[in-house]
Amino acid sequence: MREIDITQWKQVGEGGNGKTYVNPAEPGVILKVNSARLNTREAVEKEFYTSRAAKDLGLSVPEAKEMVRVGNAYGTITQLIKPKRSLSRICCDEPARIEEMAQLLCARGKELFATPCNTTFFPSRKQQLTRALAKIQFVGKKNRRRIEAFAQSIPESDTCSHGDFQMGNIILSGEQHYWIDLDRLGHGDPMFDIGHLYMLCNVYSRIKRACDLFHMTRPQLQCFWNAFATAYTGKDDHADFDRQARRFACLDVILRYEFATPTLPEKLFFALYIHRLAKGIQRPPA
Secondary structure (H helix, E strand, O other): OEEOOHHHOEEEEEOOOEEEEEOOOOOOEEEEEEOHHHOOHHHHHHHHHHHHHHHHOOOOOOOEEEEEEEOOEEEEEEEOOOOOEEHHHHHHHOHHHHHHHHHHHHHHHHHHHOOEOOOOOOOEHHHHHHHHHOOOOOOOHHHHHHHHHHHHHOOOOOEEEOOOOOHHHEEEEOOEEEEOOOOOOEEOOHHHHHHHHHHHHHOHHHOHHHHHHHOOOHHHHHHHHHHHHHHHHOOOOOHHHHHHHHHHHHHHHHHHHHHOOOOHHHHHHHHHHHHHHHOOOOOOOO
């Protein structure tokens, strides 16, 4: 891998998974350096080759060009999309467009969920959930049994699932959209992605740091969810859809064990929300 001198690059962005940089000497590309918990050669290679495979599926993604070393860390160089704004940034700058952006995420999401996935290369979300269930701690036997029964009832699907489906991971450049942060791309029931969005808009939105990451307030995130759910179902009354999304939000918390090892405080935090969300999952037969 080529060695990058980070002092020659200017930071232009920061998200939950890392920081991004540009360099006038290398126009047309952007450098992403993952946050410490994701900054391994394995993680960077996974993101790089996943992005390339996603493009092979016909998904609209920035072109992954090169993996590089940044001191003792790793990074990826990809196509620079310019001008561009994420849906979350548009919602922040122009709150009157929140409903429009939610409808756009819905439309592009439905296209994603209808795209056949390479099941040989990309992982099964249901199989990831099964592995994660074996790792979770601080969850009572009744809730674990309830969750496991629900997980087993979910049919396999060969269509695409983003894994981090939210308004910050789709960017616009003019009329063109691009999916970003594809390291969790897999295949599975679309409700896995929708449960993740529900979790962000209705649960994590209580946490200031989460709101700051998406440049949106809790009321704005809840407004976004309401507009998304209305567009997705075609109904003003989407209470049944919300209940199903809440069930999958419980699974979304568990899936975090598949993607990273939580700290002890995070395990306790996740256990609290698993307990709360599991109440909406129907009890299995005795």
